[in-house]
Amino acid sequence: MSTDGTQFEYSCFNVSISDHIAHVQLSRPEQMNTMNKAFWKELPSLIDKIDSQSLARVIVISSTGKHFSAGMDLSVFSDPNAVPMRGDPARMAENLRRVVMQLQDSVSSLEKARIPVLVAIHGGCVGGALDMVCAADCRYATQDAFFTIKETELGMTADVGTLQRFPKLVSQGMVRELAYTGRKFTASEAEAMGLVNKVFPDQEALIAGVMEIAARISGNSPLAVVGCKEMLNYSRDHSVQDSLSYMATWQSGMFRQEDMMKSFVAKSQKTQPEFDEVWPVSPLFEL
Known part of the structure; x- marks a missing residue:
C-alpha cells in the first residue's frame, strides 16, 4: 500500500506518512503542547490506526514550538465529569483509578505498537511527557532539551509510566534521585545515563538525524x-x-x-x- 503524502486530521497532532515513515508532531505550541483531554484520546487512536492498518514501518514523534511538552494539562483533572472529586470516597477512588488506567493505556500504545516508535525531543519534556517518551523504543534530544519528573514537585506521585519504565532504561539509583527530588536534568545527563540515544545541536539536526535512522529501519524487512x-x-x-x-x-x-x-x-x-x-x-x- 502506498502511503506517500498521506495525512490525518487531529486537534493535538499533525500526522503525515511518507516513504514508510509516519511523522507525528505535537501541534499545540501556544499551550506548550500540554496533554489535554483530546490528547489522551487521540494518541492511542492514531498510533493504533498507523500500526493496525500497516500504514508505516516506523513512527517518529516530534513537536512544535519552544518545548516538546509541558506535560499534563490540568484541565484533565479539573473536569468534574471526568474525575468527580466529591461524593462517596470509595466510588470516587474507584473512578479515579479507572481514569489513571485510561491514561496509562494511552501511553502504552507506543509500546504495544508492532512497529518501532522513535521520539525527537527539544526544549522541555516535563511530567506526563516523560511518561510518554519512556514508552517509546528510542529517544533523541537537542542540546537544550531538559527533563523532569514534575509530579513530585507538585505533591503527587507520577502515575502514568515513568516510575515503571524509567528503571528499565537507567540505573535504579539515578531514577530514585530524579523521582525523589523532581529536579531538572539535561540532555547530556540523559545521554550519559542511557535514556537518550544521541544528542543533536538543534532541532533541525535532530529531525534530520532521527529521520535518517527511521529510514534505515524502514529499509529492513x-x-x-x-x-x-x-x-x-x-x-x-x-x-x-x-x-x-x-x-x-x-x-x-x-x-x-x-x-x-x-x-x-x-x-x-x-x-x-x-x-x-x-x-x-x-x-x-x-x-
Whole structure:
C-alpha cells in the first residue's frame, strides 16, 4: 500500500506518512503542547490506526514550538465529569483509578505498537511527557532539551509510566534521585545515563538525524523488525530462559526465507530490497 503524502486530521497532532515513515508532531505550541483531554484520546487512536492498518514501518514523534511538552494539562483533572472529586470516597477512588488506567493505556500504545516508535525531543519534556517518551523504543534530544519528573514537585506521585519504565532504561539509583527530588536534568545527563540515544545541536539536526535512522529501519524487512520489537519487549519482562524459549517458538512460526533471499539479491545487485508489508490487523468482526 502506498502511503506517500498521506495525512490525518487531529486537534493535538499533525500526522503525515511518507516513504514508510509516519511523522507525528505535537501541534499545540501556544499551550506548550500540554496533554489535554483530546490528547489522551487521540494518541492511542492514531498510533493504533498507523500500526493496525500497516500504514508505516516506523513512527517518529516530534513537536512544535519552544518545548516538546509541558506535560499534563490540568484541565484533565479539573473536569468534574471526568474525575468527580466529591461524593462517596470509595466510588470516587474507584473512578479515579479507572481514569489513571485510561491514561496509562494511552501511553502504552507506543509500546504495544508492532512497529518501532522513535521520539525527537527539544526544549522541555516535563511530567506526563516523560511518561510518554519512556514508552517509546528510542529517544533523541537537542542540546537544550531538559527533563523532569514534575509530579513530585507538585505533591503527587507520577502515575502514568515513568516510575515503571524509567528503571528499565537507567540505573535504579539515578531514577530514585530524579523521582525523589523532581529536579531538572539535561540532555547530556540523559545521554550519559542511557535514556537518550544521541544528542543533536538543534532541532533541525535532530529531525534530520532521527529521520535518517527511521529510514534505515524502514529499509529492513518489516517482519524482521516487528520480531525484534516483540522479542525485546518480552525479554525485558521475562527471564533469559523464558525469552529464549519464546524466541524459538516465534522463529519456528514466523521465519521465512523470502525476505532473506530478497536481502541477499539486493546486496549483490547494490539495490534496495522491496519487502511486503506486514498484514493489517484483521478485525474479529466486520461491523
